[in-house]
Amino acid sequence: MCGRFVRVPGTKEIMSAFSVSMDLTSRPFSPSYNVAPSHLLPVVVGSNHRVVEDAVWGFLAPWKGQNSLVINARVESVFEKPTFRRFTTGGRCVIPLSGYYEWLTNEETKSRLGLGKGKHPFFISAEEGSSLRHHSMMAAAGLLSRERDERRCVMLTQSANSSIGHIHDRMPLLLDQRGVGEWLGESNAPNLEVILGASEIALQSSQASHEVNSVRNNSPRLLEPDLPDTLF
């Protein structure tokens, strides 16, 4: 799944990458190497005239605590689930990202890769030249809620493809150019074949720094593996 990601390009670059004509965000966005739930994100909406606005990452789930967030929605069920269904018409958005983090916990895979105890963060992104790249960015399908004067969003997830399935069994619903058009389109029932068209495209993964674990940390260094202890 996706619970933490990276977004390097700022508002202007996002606007040009996704042909956005209007900026309705409340403040300029700068690079973040540690975007977390509850953060304010730039999201792209609109079909004929695309707009970038901002939304808090996470729908409120008052039934499980006043401050509980639902940050993902499974594409397999999003059109049926009562919580999401109504946002699938008129609430579809695209979440720009440079890549995302995933924590490897599977003991067998860790041992095969020669990794020690604990969780190991990986940075996952589209390869250079991949059709998942929109300029230097990727596009994840999202839902945007505009209730009670508050914008909130969730990121859709799907089954992980074989290029990264060893790290985790879920991944964001990533869209190629056609998928972005379809997801942001007017249709009440977006063509699933188009939406899922990029699902099997290979992604690249690399070990990231354990510093990413704490949301207080935020620097390009988070994308690099930890230095071996022996250097200290």
Place this chain on the structure above:
DNA sequence: CCAGACGTTGTT
């Protein structure tokens, strides 16, 4: 009308 579910992930 009321009761009961409501989301995803990961872990066991």
Place this chain on the structure above:
DNA sequence: GTCTGG
């Protein structure tokens, strides 16, 4: 263990 904050 479980909740909150980021």
Place this chain on the structure above:
DNA sequence: CCAGACGTTGTT
């Protein structure tokens, strides 16, 4: 998603 707190009273 992970990290970090998780409580009350009284005193300064």
Place this chain on the structure above:
DNA sequence: GTCTGG
């Protein structure tokens, strides 16, 4: 809180 099922 809000929706669904009965």
